[in-house]
Amino acid sequence: MAELHIRNTRTEDIAALIDLQRRVYPTIAPWSEARVLHQLGIFPQGQFVALYGERIVGCASSLVIRWDDWSDEHTWKEITAGGTFDNHDPDGRTLYGAEVFVDPRLRGKRVGHRLYEARRALCRRANLRRIIACGRLPGYQRYADQMSIETYAKKVVWGDINDPVLGFQLAEGFRYCGVIENYLPEDAESHGHASLIVWLNPHFNEARSTLARANDEETI
């Protein structure tokens, strides 16, 4: 029986990764092959795929940033330099989650958990202070005519409403820090908004340097 495993993304994965991304987000333009190749060149350790046997069934992409540069307000486009990750800063202390998705046929089978585990392991290994991400809020489309995005997100945190993405992230130990409006305008389900979330690395040691430099660490 096929087994699930996680490893860093390789060039030969790109076509299947984009094909899956297209199926996950039918109304949002997928990355181009050149874009993913570029991301791999910038920060290979931060790009993960989940494989079920030989099949790509999930993806998690990240870069390192100096959070102080971005903490006030930002859009997905700004903080990922238009998806190029050109603003990846190996001296930063924050791993920023730019994307995560799982094959719709394999949701709820802990693929997302394994991808998040890989991210947390990278954060610990590289001695980064935290992981920050801005998560989609796709469940908001059902409530947008009844409440603001802030109220919606709070109700998810309080357990009154289940959101498929924020619910997953809270279950993964992330803390909700508020809403970023107009983070990804093309995300119609979330009405363009996102939740700001953080996971703190309990082993972070300020006295030690970060190992997130592109060539200091081997990919897995």
Ligand SMILES: CC(C)(COP(=O)(O)OP(=O)(O)OC[C@H]1O[C@@H](n2cnc3c(N)ncnc32)[C@H](O)[C@@H]1OP(=O)(O)O)[C@@H](O)C(=O)NCCC(=O)NCCS
């Ligand atoms: C969000 C997503 C990545 C989750 O992946 P997944 O593989 O279905 O999630 P998992 O099965 O690994 O879930 C991990 C844990 O979260 C919990 N969980 C998942 N969804 C949940 C929800 N809506 N509410 C509460 N808990 C949830 C699971 O029960 C599991 O906890 P457990 O280990 O204690 O059982 C997946 O739904 C997805 O690809 N969504 C579409 C793309 C997307 O919007 N990505 C987010 C970009 S910001």
